[in-house]
Amino acid sequence: VPDDALLRDLALLRGAYREKLPGLLADLAALLPEPGAADEEARWEEAHRLAHRVKGTSGSYGFRRLSGELQRLEDALEQLLRAASPRPEALRAEVEHALDTARDGLMEPE
Amino acid sequence: MRVRFWGTRGSIPKPGASTLRYGGNTSCVEVRTADGTLLVLDCGSGFHELGLELMRSGEGGRGGSLLIGHTHWDHIQGFPFFPPFFEPEARWEIYAPGGRAQQIESSLGALMSYDHHPITLESLEARVHFQDLIEGELTIGGMRITTQYLHHPTLTLGYRIEADGAVLVYASDHEPHSLYPLHGDPGEPPIHHEDQRHVRFLEDADLVIHDAQFTLDQFPDRSGWGHTPVERAVDYTIAAHARRLALFHHDPERDDDQVDALVAMALERAAKGRHVPDVFGAAEGQWVEFPNRGATGHRGEGGPSALLAGQPARHPIVLVVDDDPDMLELLITTLDEEHVRLISATDGDSALHLTRTERPDLMLLDLDLPGLNGLEVCRAIRADDDDQLRDLPVLILTGTRLDEERLLEAFVAGATDFLSKPIKPTLVRSCVRGWLMRHGLAP
Numbered sequence: 001v002p003d004d005a006l007l008r009d010l011a012l013l014r015g016a017y018r019e020k021l022p023g024l025l026a027d028l029a030a031l032l033p034e035p036g037a038a039d040e041e042a043r044w045e046e047a048h049r050l051a052h053r054v055k056g057t058s059g060s061y062g063f064r065r066l067s068g069e070l071q072r073l074e075d076a077l078e079q080l081l082r083a084a085s086p087r088p089e090a091l092r093a094e095v096e097h098a099l100d101t102a103r104d105g106l107m108e109p110e
Numbered sequence: 111m112r113v114r115f116w117g118t119r120g121s122i123p124k125p126g127a128s129t130l131r132y133g134g135n136t137s138c139v140e141v142r143t144a145d146g147t148l149l150v151l152d153c154g155s156g157f158h159e160l161g162l163e164l165m166r167s168g169e170g171g172r173g174g175s176l177l178i179g180h181t182h183w184d185h186i187q188g189f190p191f192f193p194p195f196f197e198p199e200a201r202w203e204i205y206a207p208g209g210r211a212q213q214i215e216s217s218l219g220a221l222m223s224y225d226h227h228p229i230t231l232e233s234l235e236a237r238v239h240f241q242d243l244i245e246g247e248l249t250i251g252g253m254r255i256t257t258q259y260l261h262h263p264t265l266t267l268g269y270r271i272e273a274d275g276a277v278l279v280y281a282s283d284h285e286p287h288s289l290y291p292l293h294g295d296p297g298e299p300p301i302h303h304e305d306q307r308h309v310r311f312l313e314d315a316d317l318v319i320h321d322a323q324f325t326l327d328q329f330p331d332r333s334g335w336g337h338t339p340v341e342r343a344v345d346y347t348i349a350a351h352a353r354r355l356a357l358f359h360h361d362p363e364r365d366d367d368q369v370d371a372l373v374a375m376a377l378e379r380a381a382k383g384r385h386v387p388d389v390f391g392a393a394e395g396q397w398v399e400f401p402n403r404g405a406t407g408h409r410g411e412g413g414p415s416a417l418l419a420g421q422p423a424r425h426p427i428v429l430v431v432d433d434d435p436d437m438l439e440l441l442i443t444t445l446d447e448e449h450v451r452l453i454s455a456t457d458g459d460s461a462l463h464l465t466r467t468e469r470p471d472l473m474l475l476d477l478d479l480p481g482l483n484g485l486e487v488c489r490a491i492r493a494d495d496d497d498q499l500r501d502l503p504v505l506i507l508t509g510t511r512l513d514e515e516r517l518l519e520a521f522v523a524g525a526t527d528f529l530s531k532p533i534k535p536t537l538v539r540s541c542v543r544g545w546l547m548r549h550g551l552a553p
Contacts, residue, residue, distance in 0.1 A: 005447065006443075006444065006447070006535065006536070006539070009443050009446070010440075010443065010444070010535055013439060013440060013443055017436055017440075020436070049478070052478065052509055052510075053433070053434050053437075053478075053509075055509060055531075055532075056434075056437065056509030056531030056532060057434050057436050057437045057440070057531075057532075058532075059531065059532025060437060060440055060531055060532040060533045060534075060535070061436075061440060064532065067532055
């Protein structure tokens, strides 16, 4: 198979995935729980799973910079999940900052 | 048995003042046995000078055998320029890794098509016979040869040659499956089971000619290129109790002084091993002679034949498992034109069910899955009563950084190899091709 055929197919797929990224990051933001919420633990864990997934997939589609920023978000979520409850505000702020950086980065060309 | 280097350079010929001592020609090694058998390993640009020497010495019409490790440019570019191929009385046997029948003949035929060369393969005057190889054993004259796959972006075989009581291993080009243990002592055995298998291939050799194109420091930027850091070439030689190591496939960006420095570093590392091999940088024109110990028993004698017969009868089945539909779509698109039958699953339980009902030939398996996770799927497959499932190559996809402990856990569970996310689609494609070819199931 000529590489250009594969590259053409991948470019089409990449464009479609690019359209989905704002929604995926919005889903991530919506998952961050309010402090003390009954489902706080489950939501942090779900946010971690989604960040990990989008990090791997976005990087595989060629969004390497976004993938790097989501790696930082994943690391921040891991640090937060390891901390005992109630979790320090600084850790939550770190997560929110990492997510904001990823969302802002989406507006810039890869 | 004796060996002469005709080309030691990797990637591209590098003639000039900076490479006078180690040479600028690409891979080519001559091997001779006491009974006069002539074997040539690879036909990079050094093959041309060997051909001229055979003509000068009156051996041009005699013929011999050529073992090609793989068909990247630097290992075959001398093929059209070998004068003995134009001697009508000469008979040459050409062997190379196949995976599908007539692969080497069509590959060299393309190299000598009118677009690239004025003389076609059909115009060679010598009697030239082509034979595709898989893993196994073959005999050429007084040599017993064992073939084993190396880790390179295209299908590649290493050759273990036993003759006159000596053992020579030719292993170029090859990338470690894993660099672990990262901070072990020199010669500490590797963790990855495929790397352990590679060490066994080198075991007790009198001489190992090994790809050593890069260093560990350079490796992060060159991962996936299919080459061995010199430190690991030394480690494998120590672990295998081999006697001598020829650093081979020199980086074209390295001049003679830099190769000297590499050899000095390798010698220093070798000296710290429990077993201390001699190490040298392979140099064009250099001879290495082995004492003739006469006929001795061959290791692994009676194994399966390395000669490939026939085409695969069906399209291989590849099972792709990932819980992210976007990732799944990317993988399926990447493999869609590979003439394989693709099946997919998004959770561990479905993956296990499909494995048992469809009996795939290869599996790409994400680690983080709903239901059974990737390692649990792996364990269930390896414990199955079905031999084909127990032997199924399982390539783990993971976006998680694997430390030594997690890597070992995955191997114990039955993982065959790893592909890190973010993936590179073209790398996934060549990796899948390679594993299918290894099983004689070329797409």
